Amino acid sequence: VTEPEQTEETVPEETEAAQSEEPAAVPEETPKLTLEAVKAQPGQTVTLTVTISGNPGITGMYFGFDYDKTLLTLEDYSCPSEDFAQGDWTVGIGQGEKALWLQPDETKAEGAVLALTFRVSQQAGLGEIPVTLTDVSAVDAQANEVEIACVPGGVTVSLGLVGDVNGDGEVTNADLI
Secondary structure (H helix, E strand, C coil): CCCCCCCHHHCCHHHHHHHHCCCCCCCCCCCEEEECEEEECCCCEEEEEEEEECCCCEEEEEEEEECCCCCEEEEEEECCCHHHHCCEEEECCCCCCEEEEEEEEEECCCEEEEEEEEEECCCCCCEEEEEEEEEEEEECCCCCEECCEEECEEEEECCCCCCCCCCCCCCCHHHHC
């Protein structure tokens, strides 16, 4: 006795369901760290701000930075938010750049977390220099890991506007002076 040949119509229901599943998207309620995207000219200093949204309550965060070190140099950092400034920030500048933030009390604050100051190389060509956060982890007050998604940013290198002498992205009387 020969078994009937299986066709698409006789594929078991489980297989059909598995084949039709789409990759899971990040739920909207998942906390996100977003790195700003800015424009700059070769040789300029720019600040990229890291922001958090959907914060469920954290007491600590850790992440690294990934970017082309021949085109950007991390020079400094600051914490623009009082909610995150009361904790203890440590940012490694140079080799192995990573950020660590800890505080004794949980915060559900959202917005600016950290401002990173980069210098764009004089040799940077026109185009985008992506900057991403890597190895992101966070913990809540009970030391449970909090999953955080990341949205990359970076620097778009351009020559700017003709007549924009001060590099602020506008041609105004300030450029004349």
